[in-house]
Amino acid sequence: MTSWIEIDGHSIKLTNTQKLLWPEIGIRKIDYINVLIQLSPYILAHTSDRMLSVIRYPEGIHNPFFYQKRVPEHTPEWIDCIKKDQDNYMNLNKQATLIWLGNSATLEFHIGFHKANESTISYLVFDLDPSEGQIFEQVVEVAFIIYEELIKLHLESFIKTSGASGLQIYVPIEKKYSYEEGRALNQFFAMYFSSKYPRQITIERNVKKRGSLLYFDYLQMWKGKTIISVYSPRAVKSGAVSTPITWEELEKGIQPGDFNLTNIMDRIKEKGDLFNVFLNEKSGKKQNLDFIVQHLGKS
Numbered sequence: 001m002t003s004w005i006e007i008d009g010h011s012i013k014l015t016n017t018q019k020l021l022w023p024e025i026g027i028r029k030i031d032y033i034n035v036l037i038q039l040s041p042y043i044l045a046h047t048s049d050r051m052l053s054v055i056r057y058p059e060g061i062h063n064p065f066f067y068q069k070r071v072p073e074h075t076p077e078w079i080d081c082i083k084k085d086q087d088n089y090m091n092l093n094k095q096a097t098l099i100w101l102g103n104s105a106t107l108e109f110h111i112g113f114h115k116a117n118e119s120t121i122s123y124l125v126f127d128l129d130p131s132e133g134q135i136f137e138q139v140v141e142v143a144f145i146i147y148e149e150l151i152k153l154h155l156e157s158f159i160k161t162s163g164a165s166g167l168q169i170y171v172p173i174e175k176k177y178s179y180e181e182g183r184a185l186n187q188f189f190a191m192y193f194s195s196k197y198p199r200q201i202t203i204e205r206n207v208k209k210r211g212s213l214l215y216f217d218y219l220q221m222w223k224g225k226t227i228i229s230v231y232s233p234r235a236v237k238s239g240a241v242s243t244p245i246t247w248e249e250l251e252k253g254i255q256p257g258d259f260n261l262t263n264i265m266d267r268i269k270e271k272g273d274l275f276n277v278f279l280n281e282k283s284g285k286k287q288n289l290d291f292i293v294q295h296l297g298k299s
Contacts, residue, residue: 008096024237040095046230048093051112053226061235082116110226121182124171127217131210161256163234163242172285190218244274
């Protein structure tokens with residue numbers, strides 16, 4: 001079935017609208033697009049002017065998929081692009097672009113760690129990735145270890161579900177640190193946490209050597225690399241959405257699938273955007289990490 005929708009003054013052709021994308025929860029493409037329309041103010045606030053990498057599932061989550069970074073040839077002229085070197089990357093900065101991508105069966109939106117017109121990183125991110133055989137509760141345990149350690153350093157942190165099996169801790173920082181400094185900071189924290197808590201955390205890159213320890217991925221935050229965006233859906237059975245949560249909610253007990261395409265708007269209406277702190281330059285939450293950077297420079 002084919003239909004048309006008018007958004008931002010652009011006519012977008014919707015195709016295969018009855019295609020089941022998430023069979024387990026009955027989400028067809030038309031349902032997905034309707035959710036994206038509602039989610040668009042919250043997604044776009046975090047994706048605008050950032051490098052975008054997407055994953056497309058033309059036949060739904062249980063069928064072949066492919067990654068896409070560069071702008072495809074059939075992209076409409078009205079979609080804004082970000083030029084890097086000799087390549088063009090899509091700028092997910094308006095609702096029409098989001099819906100066009102949704103119609104192309106883009107189910108996951110991954111973004112860079114800095115804005116295209118800036119050279120400094122927007123935040124520190126600790127990506128907590130469970131090893132094979134680990135349960136989500138073990139990820140939660142490590143998240144709270146890090147949370148408590150950051151409190152000792154008088155650093156505030158925010159957390160979201162990855163939407164898959166992990167958690168991601170974000171630390172708001174002043175907009176002054178380069179990728180090199182960000183890498184040094186993340187490596188410092190990774191080595192400190194893994195040495196102090198060797199029974200819970202590892203920085204071992206070889207999957208087979210990790211055992212049952214949680215992997216602290218400090219290498220992901222780098223130029224050209226991306227992380228799942230706030231409020232991006234995930235291609236998992238539950239239709240989970242990468243969702244900001246409070247530390248109190250995490251302590252009470254949650255599962256990644258608790259926040260999904262069927263209820264995410266209800267949650268946002270109730271809680272608002274808990275990651276709004278990263279959008280407001282005058283929030284007073286931006287933290288200075290010079291005391292760590294200077295320590296690393298002396299060591």
